[in-house]
Amino acid sequence: xxxxxxxxxxxxxxxxxxxxxxxxxxxxxxxxxxxxxxxxxxxxxxxxxxxxxxxxxxxxxxxxxxxxxxxxxxxxxxxxxxxxxxxxxxxxxxxxxxxxxxxxxxxxxxx
Amino acid sequence: xxxxxxxxxxxxxxxxxxxxxxxxxxxxxxxxxxxxxxxxxxxxxxxxxxxxxxxxxxxxxxxxxxxxxxxxxxxxxxxxxxxxxxxxxxxxxxxxxxxxxxxxxxxxxxxxxx
Numbered sequence: 256x257x258x259x260x261x262x263x264x265x266x267x268x269x270x271x272x273x274x275x276x277x278x279x280x281x282x283x284x285x286x287x288x289x290x291x292x293x294x295x296x297x298x299x300x301x302x303x304x305x306x307x308x309x310x311x312x313x314x315x316x317x318x319x320x321x322x323x324x325x326x327x328x329x330x331x332x333x334x335x336x337x338x339x340x341x342x343x344x345x346x347x348x349x350x351x352x353x354x355x356x357x358x359x360x361x362x363x364x365x366x
Numbered sequence: 367x368x369x370x371x372x373x374x375x376x377x378x379x380x381x382x383x384x385x386x387x388x389x390x391x392x393x394x395x396x397x398x399x400x401x402x403x404x405x406x407x408x409x410x411x412x413x414x415x416x417x418x419x420x421x422x423x424x425x426x427x428x429x430x431x432x433x434x435x436x437x438x439x440x441x442x443x444x445x446x447x448x449x450x451x452x453x454x455x456x457x458x459x460x461x462x463x464x465x466x467x468x469x470x471x472x473x474x475x476x477x478x479x480x
Contacts, residue, residue, distance in 0.1 A: 256425070264406065286466035297456055297471040298409065305465040343408060347466060353399060353424060354469060358408040 257282045257348040261357035269365050274331040276360035278344035285347060287320055287327045288354065293340045334364045367392050370472035372457050378478045379447040387442040387475050389457030397460035397467055398440040399424070400432065402453040403474075409456065415440055447479045 258281040268274050278287065286305045290298040302311055304320035304327060311318045317330045331338055341361045345354040373388045391398065399414040401424075411424030415434040429451060431443040440459075444451060455475045460467035 261408075286464075288466060288468065290469075297474050298458075298469070300468045300470065303464055303466050303468060345409075345469075353397075353411055353414045353422075354467070355411065355425070356401075356409040358406060 257346070257355050259344060259346055259355050259357040261344060261360050263360055264358065265361050265363070267363045267365065268334050270336060271333050274334050274338070274362055276329050276342050276344075276362075278327045278329075278357050280325045280346050282348070283324050285324075285349075287324075287344055287346045289318060289327075289329055290343045290345065290356075291340050292343065292359070296340075298343060331362075334362070336364050336366055338362060339364050369393065370457055370459050370470055372455075372472035372475050374475060375473065376476050378480065379444070380480055381447060381449060383447050385444050385447065387444075387455055387457075387477075389440045389442065389472060390438050391440075391457075391459040391470070391472075392438065393459060393461065393470065394437060395459035395461050395470070396437070398434065399458045399460070399469070400430070400440070400442045401456045401458065402426065402451075403456060404453050412442065412455075444477075449479045451477065452479045453477060 288303045289301040292298045308322045309320040315332045319328045341359040343359045345356040370391045396417045400412040401409040413432040415421045457472040458469040
């Protein structure tokens, strides 16, 4: 079945440094979604990418969808302590409403 | 709107006991899903439903049952709890937007099986 892998699993950065997490799928995805989970909280939808090569920005966050629609990345510029949490990518197997999640990347930011 | 609600927030069970985790949503979403989250494993899909009366298995369905009698409710039943089912359980409902299904998660149920 479809597998979604994320790297790195953990990342510690100094406040102000940049951060990137990468997501790779074993199969082509119709879309990819990104979620953020704060410590002790639940996952919250951030964004969805649908088109090959698509790039979307949300303030300091930049999301990319690969040309082959099998990989994606999330880049945070100048991290802040409010960015702390676990970032998940997720994609649907086929054209269904279910999602397969990556293992997540946990970001720690030192003030 | 309350969004997605889950009860209970915490539960301790003994091995072999059964229980039902409740999930409800008031957004009239067709899709609902159950996930479990374990350290280092991300979110794994247990069961999902594409509408009232229709359910299907996810990645890790063994030991769990679901039913969907209404659009709003999607309970998850543990038939005979085992320590391996100690986890945090999230329910989610989905809406179709922009070509994919955005998931809205409930606050979770933290389950411990002793």
